[in-house]
Amino acid sequence: MPEHRTTADSTTAGTTDTATAAGTATTAQPGAEPLTIGGSTFGSRLIMGTGGAPSLEILRSALLASGTELTTVAMRRLDPGTQGSVLSVLERLGIRVLPNTAGCYTAGEAVLTAQLAREALGTDLVKLEVIADERTLLPDPVETLDAAETLVDDGFTVLPYTSDDPVLARKLEDVGCAAVMPLGSPIGSGLGIRNPHNFQLITERAGVPVILDAGAGTASDVALAMELGCDAVMLASAVTRAQHPALMATAMRHAVQAGRCAWQAGRIPRRHFAEASSPVGGVADLDPERPAFR
Known part of the structure; x- marks a missing residue:
């Protein structure tokens, strides 16, 4: 089980744009320990996505309310130079960008996308996504493992989107991934965690953070993930839609x-x-046939 440390809790979101979207209290509270991924530490265990938001203003409000300190951006669908973009919202809020390789179907595509993201954004963090099927958006285990090994060797801090297979999760950890991100159910489905048993097997054996990625539809799904031992939760559609x-x-x-x-x-x-x-023990005997009742 990854090491868990204690830190301050996030307070209710304010109206101003600050470095930590929901602010930080001065005293530690249970359940609010920081999340450490690789060499980075985050005060929130909620990682947000940006896809599906009706507008940048609605996205900004949701990010503030979430208290997140790390948010994914799909690099293949983004122009980093565009003014008024998702990146500008994140910069204004002081939220760290987690580039992802969404839309990639081979290890080669994912590696190239990650390298371009590092050059554009100056970060070694990458959420690795290699999709096997366009309809289900399920991850390709072979291509994901191949890309993960290549990116780790290239100095990236890799957070792979994977199935809920405990064996694959262990293999991804073995090649050097800084976390594993098993899906609860298909992306955007809102079906929650379909196989809690597998999640528990993963969290019980993992030596790196385990992050629920995909499938959550409401707060009870998120609470269940954490109750099963997940270290964090990644959300997009459940909030933005x-x-x-x-x-x-x-x-x-x-x-x-x-x-x-x-x-x-x-x-x-x-x-x-x-x-x-x-x-x-010590319960009064109220039998009406006893002498005390006569």
């Missing part, structure tokens, strides 16, 4: 903290039968 994106982002922020607190606290075992919560 919600009826009220900023409000949903607030719910997701609280769900991350609540789920992590529950995981740290340790849930009670599941049982087939009831178990009384009150002690049975």
